[in-house]
Amino acid sequence: MRVGTRNKKIFHAALVTDFLLRMEWGISTTMLPIYVHELGGSPLEVGLVFSVFAGIMVFSELFWGVVSDYFGRRKIFISFGMAVLAPIFLLMSLQKEVLPLILSRGSTAIFKGGVVPTTWALVSDISPPEEVGSNMGVLSSIELAGFAFGPAIGGIVADVFGFPALWVFVAVECLFGALVFLLWGSDPPNIKRDSGKFPLETFRKQGWVSKTSVLYVSFSVFLLGFALLGPNLKVYLFDDLGYSRTMVGMLSLVGEGAAMLVQPIIGAYSDKHGRKLFLIIGALNLALGDAVLFSAGDLPLVLVSQILISNYNIFQFIGSAYIADVVPQTDKSAALGLFGSVGSLSRSLGAVIGGCIIAATSTRTLILISAVFPALSIAIILSLLKEPKRTSSIQ
Secondary structure, rough: OOOOOHHHHHHHHHHHHHHHHHHHHHHHHHHHHHHHHHOOOOOHHHHHHHHHHHHHHHHHHHHHHHHHHHHOOOHHHHHHHHHHHHHHHHHHHHOOOOOHHHHHHHHHHHOOOHHHHHHHHHHHHHEEEEEEHHHHHHHHHHHHHHHHHHHHHHHHHHHHHHHHHHHHHHHHHOOOOOOOOHOOOOOOOOOOOOOOOHHHHHHOOOHEEEEEEEHHHHHHHHHHHHHHHHHHHHHHHHOOOOOOOOHHHHHHHHHHHHHHHHHHHHHHHHHHHOOOOHHHHHHHHHHHHHHHHHHHHOOHHHHHHHHHHHHHHHHHHHHHHHHHHHHOOHHHHHHHHHHHHHHHHHHHHHHHHHHHHHHHHOOHHHHHHHHHHHHHHHHHHHOOOOOOOHHOOOO
16 A cells, blocks of 8 residues: 655654564563463452553553644654563562562653653654555554564573573563664655743643543543453463464454554445544444354454454554644644553553452453443444544644
8 A cells, every 4th residue: 555654764663663662562461461360360450461561552652742742743752661661570580579670660651651642643744644544554553563473482582492582581672673764764745843831731731632531531432441451461362262372373363453454444444434434444343243252162263353352452552643633743743642541540440340350250241341331432423523634734
């Protein structure tokens, strides 16, 4: 697919760096819950792997997004955020207790929040208005590639060399990602600095908050359905269905890989036909994936459920494109940071609530409950969300 940007060098550097970030993210999301489970952690403690990390992301994404807009800079936040992850994972390689592992994983969110909204804002900054959705679809596809290959590689490394070696491997690839953007990335040439205002003024004076509020609400409801099962999905595949760590990683690879192929196409179609339809498709994928997983008794159905659930990310990148349509450039990173923070809050609450539900009932019951929330999100979108005018995406 043709990619149209104002600066392909910056775009490609962002793609490589974001791929390495998501590869780390995929490894941590898939393998750390299994590691905590093997160390004797309860379902609630497995849920805390998600909730502590996501709880910190609630604040870090919004904070770094606002600061990035305030100074009119992207590069420093992407490069520094990636670099600081390396020593944290080195410390994780030395830990053998559940609580220090959970807290170490949570601390990565402090700095990862500086990478995520600024990368999405950067891609929007260098994209023509008519290709914002398409380019964000490419970025989302690259992220899914990282999420796909990360668990597969992580499962192999953990099985062959053990978990301490896995965290050392993650530290090295985070450092490499920082060097890539430091050497080949840069700030977009057209970015505007908005340091003449107090940072929080962006939420007081702009009409974009009201324009995006329905999206934020529907996203929080939708993502709660994903987060309820959260890290216990991997434990369910490993412990209840009896797949090995490597096989759990491979299932993620197939699911994320299939989603990766379609998302640039979906992004391009959303540029032509609007955002609402594809937000609904993203939510519908999650609801159907949960329904299939509930009835899955053999490998083909498990694979189908993984592919459908992996496509939940359609909602997030189409939502980001929607934000790019209605928010001025000087507030874009803050708006995307708020979008990420809303999602992180749902992830944090959902993982804890999900762990409690599993302890009280069963994982299968939770899978059924999880399908209700994306259905509610669809109802909110259909009844309340307005289609944006995409011609104003670059301001």
